[in-house]
Amino acid sequence: MNYPNGIKKPQNIDISTKPVDYKNRGMTLEGEINQSNEYYIEIGKAFIYKKPTPIKIVNVDFPSKNKAVIKEAYFSTPSTTDYNGLYKGKYIDFEAKETKSKTAFALTNIHPHQIKHLENIDNNGGIAFIIVRFTTLNETYLITAERFLNYINNNDKKSVPLEYFKTDAYLIKDGYRPRIDYLKVVDILIGGKI
């Protein structure tokens, strides 16, 4: 099991020697986070779940007494983030997004009320962040809501450049189990806040 497993600040990575992780190939960020969360639950480390996709149901059929088939429904805008839960007695809340861009994370990727929600959580004692994967570069960052908001409130409101992630976010390296060990960063955040 000699898979790389750990987190380093961006300045510590040597891209040229980074091994290709064949096991994770083709898996989406969401899939990897879900697997990681299942692993955390399995070992009793954290209880973090993805929320179901919000759907507006318009029409339901009942072909038999105990069976219901949704015949018409629409995807609706989420009011909050995709993931939340409990770790070390703390409330954890985050959104996860992929981008194909090699230079910046466009704010069109995230709903304004999701940003507002992360701000609320950050201001009220929760641990709030966004996990962003630059898929073309195969780099995954955890940026705190505080650092994210700091950028968009003081700079361009359309996108956050990769350079800002390199200086103000945490790089999460690929792992085996869990696939993406973001709680290592959360440990740093909890440590830093105490």
Add this chain to the structure above:
Amino acid sequence: MNYPNGIKKPQNIDISTKPVDYKNRGMTLEGEINQSNEYYIEIGKAFIYKKPTPIKIVNVDFPSKNKAVIKEAYFSTPSTTDYNGLYKGKYIDFEAKETKSKTAFALTNIHPHQIKHLENIDNNGGIAFIIVRFTTLNETYLITAERFLNYINNNDKKSVPLEYFKTDAYLIKDGYRPRIDYLKVVDILIGGKI
């Protein structure tokens, strides 16, 4: 605004003089909790949301480029509870259920993995509970996961009698804004745990 608004231990209620709350008539427990949560969010007191209903999508139509219509989907079993969020820096997690019974809350109302989930939360520093409304009696109780588990692990595993709610749970009285001020009980729980 002379609506009753507060929480008393069951022994303090005088059923005979309890006013009928016409404003809340016909509203489900879920509806009342959702309205209460909206109120808490509005005043910045707590950030607790109902999770979307989990649905397994089988078939989606795209009648035009930016439109998606779900044509076939099924309700799936939830992995966790319906509600969770953040209050006073604490992770809050609960399930809400109505029963028509006048004597007991049957465990068929709640999935075994939801009970396991509440146990996990309770054991890991979260605030975990169930809100149960006996609709015929118009009595709504908040029972902690710890007291609930204490009963089902030591007694009948099929139902929890109303009498146990009367002695081991908190009665939540109807209110106006919020409709159901369950955070008053959570304050007691947080106080008691410190």
